Amino acid sequence: MTATQSSTIPRLEMRGISKKFHGVSALSNVDLTVYPGEVHALMGENGAGKSTLMKILAGAYENDEGEIRINGEIVKISDPKAARQAGIALIYQELNVASNLTVAENIFMGSEFTKGYLLDRDRMNQEAAQVLNSLGASFAPNDVVSSLSIAEQQQVEIARALKDNSRILVMDEPTAALSDRETERLFELIRKLRADGIAIIYISHRMEEIYALADRISVLRDGEYVGSLTREEISSERLVQMMVGRPVKDLFERRPEKQLGSVVLEVKNLSDGRKIQPTSLKLHAGEIVGLAGLVGAGRTELSRLIFGADPKASGEVFLNGVPLRIDQPSDAIAAGIAYVPEDRKDQGLFLEMSCRQNIVLNILKRNANSGLLNFKKLGTVASKAVDEFNIRLASLENRALDLSGGNQQKLLLARWLAINPKVLLLDEPTRGVDIGAKSEIYRIISDLAAQGMAILMVSSELLEIIGLSDRVLVMREGRLEGELTGTDITQENIMAYATGATEVGI
Template identity: 80%
Template sequence: MQGITKKFHGVTALENVNLTVYPGEIHALMGENGAGKSTLMKILAGAYDTDAGEIRINGDPVKISDPSAARQAGIALIYQELNLAPNLTVAENIFMGSELTKGYFLDRDRMNQEAAAVLNSLGASFQPEDTVSRLSIAEQQQVEIARALKDNSRILIMDEPTAALSDRETEQLFELIRKLRDNGIAIIYISHRMEEIYALADRISVLRDGEYVGSLERQEISSERLVQMMVGRPLQDLFEKQPGKTIGSVVLEVKNISDGGKIQPASLTLHAGEIVGLAGLVGAGRTELCRLIFGADPKTSGEVILDGKHLNINQPSDAIAAGIGYVPEDRKEQGLFLEMSCRKNIAMNLLKREAKVGTISPLRINQIASAAVDNFNIRLAELGIRALDLSGGNQQKLLLARWLAIKPQVLMLDEPTRGVDIGAKSEIYRIISDLAAQGVAILMVSSELPEIIGMSDRVLVMREGRLVGELNSTNGEKITQEKIMTYATGAIEGEKL
């Protein structure tokens, strides 16, 4: 692909991008959300036209005007959201659009036989006659791959293929991808997960802001170089924790809060301008503790005190009215209104405060939303587009913008960078640090220990529903992964973890 340029509604998505891929290699395509990876691949797969540039396969120029032309050129794109007909059989999905017939009827016997041959080559454990809806996500991916192989595809594009897979299913997929590579197929692999890139990639190309930055051979790959290429700055500068900042007085005090079950009576304090990390193993109760404080789940005991005032929080609206915000772990299910516009998502928490005689001015909504988009560098074509249509990183920033519109004194963040790429993480870290500098008290749940250590002034550790330890960098204590895991696992200090 040479000189590929693409614009949407006057916004440049790709500018003079080059990409070269060889047979028999796994070529990782990396870059932050919105860098242009998916757009470039959709051009290669015929879903989008290019405004400029050319595509050559085996040295010959080709015109890929639609997905059918891409298939004829030997190109297959497997989307993150699989494109299968769930009520049809595996064989019917594999032959969709190129069904075999006997007279006026489908030749199911031949379709099943040929599908079985392809499935056997992949080591699939299901049968051509099985209904797709009964298959696991990993097995459905195998159906997509089988369809590509049936079409004699020589270029296979995989967009975030492990997003919904377990660790075991992911490793099985990796084995299959390596097998396809060894059979001479060129695989373009899109992922934001560094560990997958280290495990699979023979070569990496990086896009940033719609432009080609460069490529690395396998022996050149390192986290430092990748971050520098994707974000434009070194790894050590990724976290935005501000040295020597002033920590204010206690803003939030939680005393002996409990749900009478999973969460044992827990107490903590947050100071103005302080970032407190909440660490622990999966299932330790971190999310449940935040939900209790916010009123999302009922508490059986405990007090929440804000600026010395005892609060009566029985539901989230009580916490919001008091100036406490909560960004949940699952932004799509619990955070955003995906089918609503970005402007409405941002203004949602302000409706009661801003409404005059039961209504809120559309002009006022636009003012609030426009300011938030600028402050948080949310990349969108217009305020009216749905939250669903944004990238993961921009969705997360949209959710942050909604909470910050109410100017909270306390903000709880549950896995704020989960599912976003390294570039979006960097921007979210900047936003968090800026909030702390403005005096907001932040409680941040994260399963990524480098993130917890890099951002936090203090770290609280939970184990089995109890707060079991505290590490404080403001008094000179060094916070390490080993110390956090000592508390999180219940190991004795100095004992091998």
């Protein structure tokens, strides 16, 4: 028994939980045990069943089989109110706050104090202040929530849970929208809550967060419980093996070295006149070129210049030896160049539109006759893409917003690949997705290269750069600092160029 399991009675036990939707099994005989004063990480790839299990705990779904125990007693959680009464609170990635109300009004929403027919704001502010002080919050009860940062709004939700005397707190990807400093403050708060005896279920795909916080980890795969690890047993290799069913070394299927194909894309002295210095590079058919460098080195800016998303000050772009005039993204698309941006939500997807609409947006013109769209053909394209990229959704009419991060990323890839590009520019292609979705995206990228596509891939993950790239170009301060091939593609060599160590002979 670990230090966090000082009590012999678990705070939460979910035993033999099963759930089906329209006859399809989402969970099958799943177990989860969490102790007081424990940060328990729940991990698994997209579709593993994490969200379904937590929605059963929160009362949004009812389990078909199994039982739930709180402090050793069987409880029936039939709706969210029953969950709150059982001391369970969920902090979702998409925060559930009313931005036009004050902090105190949000904390006491649904359980307001009144004086006759009026709100007792003084009492609400006073009791809210006590909870906020216990969290070390720097804002006041009468502050309007819209004036707070995302991290502070998150604290409002946690304060609401503590006001309700919640002893089980579920946090779903809580750092997704936080800065590094805000993340560290959240970690400090989580450690304080743990010390106060609260049982915390922490859902995240970020390995570094799991190492920093988790006392134990439970892993789900394909709706089934795989197993649990104590803090001492945690390793990236073991976690990946449990989540995807194969070792980490098998995530990257290295293609045999081969002769380079013809030059597909050539960039000569391309510059924006500000950050990007005159830059030249070549991409060959069937080649994955990794573009590495530290944050701010200019990798994204160079990709946007090639695609025409930002205006160039000088330079030329050639496709199969033919000079291109790219003044805007539509010029690049017409030439057969696709660009998957790093921020899929703000720059990539139309979140409120359906998955079908998102996939076919770039090919509407080529599937129209006299201004009338060929909906049957567009529907076929969308359905084929969903199958090919294993995008997990109930219907093509689902909103993009409703998909998980990994499925959103595959949806964005599907849209750009629908134009049948000759060149694919990828900017952080696996940012914000779990290890299972990463594995699928790696397969897609490798398959595209094997089919002859020329790929330029920006990534801040060195394992990704090293595992996928045939060549690596390293940027520093807006210019290409070096090129690596074969066995020279190592973390040490990449960082030497990225930091300028090669210039001073370190």
